[in-house]
Amino acid sequence: MSRVIPRSLIKNLRLIVGERYVAESRTAAELYSYDGSLAKGAPGAVVFPGDTAETAAVIREATRAGVPFVPRGFGTNLSGGTVLPYSGLTVCLTRLNRILGIYPDRRTAVVQPGVTNLELQNALAPLGFFYAPDPASQRVATLGGNIGENSGGPRCLRYGVTTNHVIGIQAILADGQILCLGSSAYDHPGYDLRGLVIGSEGTLAVVTEVTVRILPIPEKVITQLAVYNDIADAARSVAGIIAAGIVPSTLEMMDARIIQAVEDSYTCGYPRDAAAVLIIEVEGPAVGLEEQARSIRAICMANNCREIRDAATAAERNRLWEGRRGAFGAVARLAPNYLVNDCTVPRTLLPDALAEVARIVKAHGFIHGNVFHAGDGNLHPLLLFDSRDADQLKRVHEAGWEIMKACVALGGTISGEHGIGREKMEAMRLVFSDDDIDAQRSLKNAFDPSNVVNPGKIFPDTSKPFAFKDQAAWSGPDDMLTPAERIMAEQVNQALSTGQALVPGGSGSLIGFGNLSTGSEQPLNTDTLSAVIDLDPSNQYITVGAGMPLGDIQKALFPHNQWIPLRPSFDLLRRTIGGITATAACGPERFFYGAPRELLLGLRFIDGRGRLINAGGKVVKNVAGFDVTRLLAGSAGTLGLITRVTMRTATCPQRCAAISAIGTLDACASLATSVLRSRLGAVFAAAVPETVGTLWRLHLGFEGFEETVNSQLSQAGALFSGSGFGSERSENYDVLCGPFAGIFKAIAVHPYILRVGTPPDHVVKAAQIITGQWPQIKVLVDFGCGRIVAGIDQMGGDFWKELVRIIHELEGHVVLEKAPDEFKRFNDVFGVPLPEWNLMHRVKAAIDPKNLFAPGRMPGRV
Amino acid sequence: MSISAYYDAIAQCNKCGFCQVACPIFRSTGNESGVARGRLAILRALIEDRLQWSRELEDPLYDCLLCGACTSNCFPAIPTSDLLIKARSEYLDTIGRKSIHRLLFDKILPYPKRLHLAARAVALGKNSGVSKLAGALGLLRIFGHDFARAERIIDRFPVHPLRKSFRPGVYQGQGRNLRVAYFVGCGVDTISQSAGEATLSLLMRFSSAVHILDNNCCGLPAWSYGDIAASRKLAERNLPLMDGDRFDVIVTDCSSCAAFIKKYPLLFTDNDSCTERARDVASKTRDVSEWLAAEAVPSSAALKGKRVTFHDPCHASRGQKIVKQPRDLLKQIPGAEFVEMPEADWCCGGAGAYALSHFDLAMQVLDRKMENLGKTKADILVTTCPACITQLSFGVRRHGMDVKVKHLTEVIQS
DSSP states (O other): OOOOOOHHHHHHHHHHHOGGGEEOSHHHHHHTSBOSSSOBOOOSEEEOOOSHHHHHHHHHHHHHHTOOEEEESSOOOSSSTTSOSSSOEEEEOTTOOOEEEEETTTTEEEEOTTSBHHHHHHHHGGGTEEOSOOOTTTTTOBHHHHHHHTOOOTTHHHHOOGGGTEEEEEEEOTTSOEEEEEOSSSOOSSOOHHHHHTTSTTSSOEEEEEEEEOEEOOSEEEEEEEEESSHHHHHHHHHHHHHTTOOOSEEEEEEHHHHHHHHHHSOOOOOTTOSEEEEEEEEEOSTTHHHHHHHHHHHHHHTTEEEEEEOOSHHHHHHHHHHHHTHHHHGGGTOSEEEEOBOBOOGGGHHHHHHHHHHHHHHTTOEEEEEEEGGGTBOOEEEEEOTTSHHHHHHHHHHHHHHHHHHHHTTOBSBSSSOOTTTTTTTHHHHSOHHHHHHHHHHHHHHOTTOOBSOSSSOOOTTSOOTTGGGOSOOOSGGGOOHHHHHHHHHHHHHHHHTOOEEEESSSTTTTOSSOOOSOOEEEEOTTOOOEEEEETTTTEEEEETTOBHHHHHHHHGGGTEEOOOOOSSSGGGSBHHHHHHHTOOOTTHHHHOOHHHHEEEEEEEOTTSOEEEEEOSSSOOOSSOOHHHHHTTOTTSSOEEEEEEEEOEEOOSEEEEEEEEEOHHHHHHHHHHHHTSSSOOSEEEEEEOSSTTOEEEEEEEEEOHHHHHHHHHHHHHHHHTTTOOOOEEEEOOTTTOSOHHHHHHHHTSSEEEEEEOOGGGHHHHHHHHHHHSTTOEEEEETTTTEEEEEESOOOHHHHHHHHHHHHHTTOEEEEEEOOHHHHTTSOTTOSOOTTHHHHHHHHHHHOTTOOBSTTOSTTOO | OOGGGGHHHHHTOOOOOTHHHHOHHHHHHOOGGGSHHHHHHHHHHHHTTSSOOOGGGHHHHHSOOOOOHHHHTOTTOOOHHHHHHHHHHHHHHHHOOOHHHHIIIIIITTOHHHHHHHHHHHHHHHHTTOHHHHHHTTOGGGGOTTHHHHGGGSSOOOSSOHHHHSOSEEEEOSSSSOEEEEEOOHHHHHTOHHHHHHHHHHHHHHSSEEEEOOOOOOSHHHHHHTOHHHHHHHHHHHHHHHOTTSOSEEEESOHHHHHHHHTGGGGSOTTOHHHHHHHHHHHHEEEHHHHHHHTTOOOOOOOTTOEEEEOOOHHHHTTSOOOHHHHHHHHTSTTOEEOOOTTTTSOOSOTTTHHHHOHHHHHHHHHHHHHHHHHHTOSEEEESOHHHHHHHHHHHHHTTOOOEEEEHHHHHOO
């Protein structure tokens, strides 16, 4: 192995971090030549920076010397992402191991990347909070690694994965520039670059600080262990539970081999003679929870469950989880090594996937154990072998490959949470076309033009023919192209040849969004893309043409008692799903259900080269390649034309009701803050001015099971009465329209629509500034999301600049969602230029090199 | 025996990395060289010829505390500490022992009188402020290059050993008909003498005869260093003092000695003449907290209004699986309130003479312990190993805490 780190670089690194924090001995190279996977590769040197500034300096020097580097935490990666395929520098971030702050009123925590997931959980628990992603390896998995892989964990079935909970990152680019992408204020103007970096496996930037969302620990948890004599019955129970519309917080499965290995290690309470067990947890407000647990029990028993029992004590619950979390380690009792696959399949197909896996493993002469996130359809077959035997090593990789193919054939993907790294690069071609991969590679190039940030990962060599093309279940986008998509692609290609700029548009609400256009764009209407392509209620997703109005989608879902939990502020049901995605439109319920980015599973778009590019898929966990889906969400049509969207659906709540009362803005803010950091489970907390005086009406919304909502309303009522508010009133509201359609309609008629985002604890100050300037304003103050939406009649350029400055000082941002052309001629509607906008323009150029789509609309133009 | 004989055990590490969370050294350094996974990777690389024996290996092999926490967090329970001892042994065979260690293990520790003399020289030097005297004798270098800084860990070195006041021999007791041998560890003999006095007084109250042994070092330091021959020699000298049916039980108030004496049978091969005696001695050996709990010894002390907490010596909790006994004893002390310390079974960084050779690392480990101690708001910190007492006492002084560090026997026998 050649070790070619220039001496001058070593010297500079020592100057930056100190002599003792640079290691280059043969022993050090050996120690950093592995991670939790089977991949190997020794670095030329290892450097341990102590803070952000040192890390940035180290990276700048490495790039300047042309030496590739890989960021690394505790090195437990399961796809070879933290070892170098050739000599380079390992940047070990274990010294960045401090929790920098926990802010209950903001419901955020700020941590360094070397903090382990469990350390964060342990620091939050005494304050009554938790951080939702909980990879089974949480004891040794660092937050930096969680971000690299977009980690999931058992609980992500209900709460989503890392990208749904990391709201800001401090990232260092290859040239050493330190950028803050996102923060505790939601929805920064510009692309969601944070969403792109999360899950990029350390190939785009090095993360040195993380802002995460923290949630109040639920009032009650019920943990059940269901025991089966046949693994297929367990798999059928999983599908049954999800199809019944119950969302457990976790739904984990273990098979006989794992059960025995774990029980040999220590007593966790799994029956040794079972063929499979499920660990099922429901959590939330205490009222109504037992009912959910009962329904689950009934579904399991109907699927030949042998026995189902509750964990009676916290200790018993912990034991059940200790076993689950230790399963990967426990199989070391059976064989020195394991190869773990983390394919994801639609959960209704779990029985088929398990049977396929068993067949493949047997055919290759191995034994295996299954321990996995069944609720997400995220398999983890552990193939047991001994890496000291070269033949076994070869065969086990072949088996792994066959398993990936089989799962893709079932409509799944190649990696749910462990990443592509080095081990699954070629398998990327099973799920992505060469164009898709090329688009992703161009993003890498925009971030890292000299290809030094963890190179040699994720991307297969598409210049070579794909040996398994004919065997791949999915043979590229063409065969699934709808006629409307084909016509759209032709239109784009035509525009490309003439250089005619285009503006994608659906219902029309996007026209006029953003900065002033160059004036000569041709509208590209998505009307024809308005069909339901795939509706799968049991797996809870829907794929539709981008031009389909939200109202039509909800109508299609209603017979299945499902909906997409989105209520965009303006034009609500008339908005197309493409437009909603492109503008990241959502209302105050975003606090509970998330923005469109949280609900998106995949999408297809036509890029600036006229190619159809696929991103994501239809399974809830998918970390294959870059998260291009997140990048497109909120890109406002500047990266291409979205042609279809796959979103996860949810069971319709039995009841939606808000309780409201009148008080001062300060009183509203203080009550909202205490409700939102409590276990009450509010869907939103937002205030609008009362018609008289300086009083506001605070609305608290609750949605879900009738019984639960009733109890939440009465608890919230008691809080109002104790806080000096006027008499409260409760009202049911429509599930699709929500309670704020009226106020948004009133805001929308104004020539200016202002949207302010701040950290939740600063939203009152921002609201005071705005209502001070415009006393009679139509406005909604959303405490959950730290957001203000207001309709304004007059806005001077000077005041705009002043407002931008003040909000910036409050750690927030302000955007004009709507403004007259005259105003836009002299002002940037996205406010002050942010340092990351340069990078954003490079990203735009990578996907749309000819600046074909909505030129001029981007932030930072004026 | 070469470590390649243990290839299967070493290859069992599938690099899950769970040891990283349990290893006090890794938590301090964040460096893969300081954790079981990394050390096992080095051993595997040596066997598979990717690495050669060299001085480069000294740190990864020797900066392990041998606390065993990795094994407790390892699903296949790979005995990394034991494997490291074998590796250290092979390292010494290949690279060579330092002359200073030869002096310690071959010339001093086997002879209690010489140990006493050496301790006295150190004590005189330290207590009179002329450490140079001891330095001149080369004694300070015994423990390694950090000793000059680490010397302040020991507050005060008694001039005379415990066994000068309590000469080896038989002492009449007032208790039930029980013949007890008291094994005096080097730490109790030369530093933690008040613990030894309390232990002796308890032994005499609750047995009919106490024999203070004229034992030498139990052999653990040599074993830990990887000098297995030297540790076997030390054990061989101790066995004749304890074997046969002269005693009903052998008690020591050093958890490290107790754990190691229980391990004596492993030092000898099956056909060795010592094996049977080693088994006999091991089976009769009791950590003092085991003995106190078994004898249901009541506390004569009253600690009214005091908060008491317990630090598990690695050689008690993991070495002998003794966890419950000392806590039960403390909970019975009238007036005392027992509080559990977070991470009570984490190594304190003392680890025998570890702190003397790896001062900075030991201090990082100690600081974490002191942070946890602070959370208990305890008045008294109790443990059962003199090396821990020395290290923890230094920690309390270093952090300016108002906490007394005591041996279990000292708080029970006031």
